[in-house]
Amino acid sequence: MASYSIANVRKIVEDARTKYQEVQDVESLGAIFHMSGKALDPVVEVLKRLSPVDGDTLPIESDGSLEACGEKAQLCLKVFGAVAQKMSYKDAAQNKEEKVECLVIGMMSSLKDLIVREGYAEESTERDAKQLQAEIEKLKKAESSVPKGQQPQPCFTARDTAHQSNYVGDGPQYNNHGSGNQFAGNTFSGVVDFRRPSS
Numbered sequence: 001m002a003s004y005s006i007a008n009v010r011k012i013v014e015d016a017r018t019k020y021q022e023v024q025d026v027e028s029l030g031a032i033f034h035m036s037g038k039a040l041d042p043v044v045e046v047l048k049r050l051s052p053v054d055g056d057t058l059p060i061e062s063d064g065s066l067e068a069c070g071e072k073a074q075l076c077l078k079v080f081g082a083v084a085q086k087m088s089y090k091d092a093a094q095n096k097e098e099k100v101e102c103l104v105i106g107m108m109s110s111l112k113d114l115i116v117r118e119g120y121a122e123e124s125t126e127r128d129a130k131q132l133q134a135e136i137e138k139l140k141k142a143e144s145s146v147p148k149g150q151q152p153q154p155c156f157t158a159r160d161t162a163h164q165s166n167y168v169g170d171g172p173q174y175n176n177h178g179s180g181n182q183f184a185g186n187t188f189s190g191v192v193d194f195r196r197p198s199s
Contacts, residue, residue: 002068002108004067005066006047006050006051006066006097008070009047009073009158010044010048010063012070012073012074013040013043013073013077013107014044016077017040017042017044018086019080019081019083020080022106023080025039029083029089031143032100032139032142032143032144033089033100033145035101035138035139035142036101036139037080037100039135040076041106042128043104043107043111046115047105047111047126049076050114050115055152058178064185065110065111065113065117068106068110068115069106069107069110069114072103072104072106072107073103073107075103076100076103076104078092079092079093079098079100079103089145090127090146099144099145101139101144101145104135105136105140107130109132109136111128112132112136115129115132116129117168140176164192164199
């Protein structure tokens with residue numbers, strides 16, 4: 001697991017914001033995508049105000065909040081960066097947890113927890129916590145940035161002769177090892193492609 005400080009989480013969020021700004025005028029990305037990108041501004045500002053205490057030793061529970069914020073920030077940078085490199089957004093967000101609004105909500109929630117758990121009593125940080133909560137509520141009420149049915153489906157590729165066990169969701173998995181019928185009783189509801197992948 002990566003170790004994060006307030007300073008390097010701030011740098012990651014700033015980098016994610018820079019990547020978002022490269023596509024901020026692309027209307028086809030949708031309102032919630034842009035709402036999430038613009039919500040990085042208050043995250044950066046809160047991290048700036050917390051930076052002077054970065055040298056302090058954080059309690060274990062607060063350090064966990066910072067780790068969670070940092071991990072979401074890294075994913076946010078990855079998604080915004082991929083979109084800035086002309087990848088389609090629905091391909092960049094590999095699952096529902098990687099939708100930008102989910103990542104930004106996660107960052108803000110962890111940052112708010114950090115403020116509360118550290119017990120910052122300054123008026124400015126109390127305002128920060130309220131601002132973050134307001135942004136969280138706004139993003140939660142918005143429609144999904146990836147409409148239902150457009151989320152990428154799991155894709156599995158086997159490039160050698162080893163056994164491959166793919167666990168997706170619940171229900172029968174039918175991960176047979178050895179020879180024989182590998183798809184006993186399965187019904188495929190979508191497109192299935194058994195071609196050998198091109199190298």
